[in-house]
Amino acid sequence: MDAIRSHHLILMICDCRVEYEGRASSKLMWGRRIVLMKGDGSVVIHRPVGVEAVNWQPPPTVIHISSEDGYLKIVVVRRRPKEVLRIYIRSIDTLYTGKVRDSGEFYMYFDEEDLKKAILAHPELIEENFRIIRDEMEVEGGRVDLVGEDENGMKTLVELKKVGNMEAARQLLRYVSPIRRDGGKVRGILVAEKFNSGVKKFLKINGLEWREVRRHQVLSIIRKSRKLRRFMEGFKVE
Amino acid sequence: MDAIRSHHLILMICDCRVEYEGRASSKLMWGRRIVLMKGDGSVVIHRPVGVEAVNWQPPPTVIHISSEDGYLKIVVVRRRPKEVLRIYIRSIDTLYTGKVRDSGEFYMYFDEEDLKKAILAHPELIEENFRIIRDEMEVEGGRVDLVGEDENGMKTLVELKKVGNMEAARQLLRYVSPIRRDGGKVRGILVAEKFNSGVKKFLKINGLEWREVRRHQVLSIIRKSRKLRRFMEGFKVE
DNA sequence: GCCTAGGTCCCGTCC
């Protein structure tokens, strides 16, 4: 189709069958679905229920269209990893093709990055007289989010998470353990909005600490950044 | 709209603005997007590029539609976690509403479950004279996929993964360590299709083992199962 | 190109 060559959007509701072969294999029998083919080569297939796509192919892709046994056949190939999506279309109920322009900006707030920014700007969120020394540091066992010093000059590893679960606690222990094993003195603090049951106990047992940060604390700090100013301006536009 | 009350599908290409507030917050400025509202309450918003949705809301949801300042306003509320998606629509380019029937079955192959089935049916994939004793077992540190005995009667923990990465290796070590610490003799084997660099070395250092299974081995075993028979029948239907 | 880590991840499962 010309629509594909000109990198247009193709949207159809159609009676189709789909095969996928790649990291796994799947087969979707005949039925009506929404097929979305985007200008960048992305393909997404939705069933009439469920928030997730049933089949898809991320860009970059190469798309071949042909006719086979009277069915329209669309093959979407991805190179790495090698994956092939085949859509056989028996009939099309609704079809849209055209250029869709969307230059609106997208802002996301309160991810781990924002939490880090807030702590960098206000290390007292960790504790009084706390100083941040490094942002991201390779340690034995992985990479810790922040390294700081408390008011006594004690080195402190800080791991940031939205949810403090066992996995996060073990991760922090993995960073702290080798240092202590080698005789180093170091504190380890897990910072999160919320801690799952058993996590604080595990931290305590292993000589680690935690800080519960509240969302409004972070937001009130982030509020001053340019990023959020743009966000607020966005609200005022309407 | 009646379409929502009657659990129909609503699909539109429209000029809209989107706000999300919940686990995080986001704001998407004015632009043209594909908005998909499904009969089960799912809402998915796609931009004209990228395989992933820019905003979404998984079911169950409650949907409110109203008019505000001349814009069509759609509010999609999720209870737990509490999340709200607001779509302000300035104009609609294309609109489809209707019942979309899709009863086609979906089959997926070669996930971890299939790998386990293959090993349960053919324990020799692990090694000669290997016997599986338990499928899923709680151990200190988590839940191991399989427990078996080698030909010398030695207890063996088996962890299955599609990709053998450091995380998987540490997971296996976490299961084996407490047993060995208490004086127990136990082997630990990580089974995967592919091993990341450094993983085998880590396993070796920690007295653990690995098995590389090839996909065709698993497939040739799964081929005999009823699940795959249905799969093959599916192919024959056309 | 390989690998790690985060995500409004979603989703199933099991306690």
Add this chain to the structure above:
DNA sequence: GGACGGGGCCTAGGC
């Protein structure tokens, strides 16, 4: 309902 682990996860960032 909470917590954990898998996924064709996808995607961004480091090396």
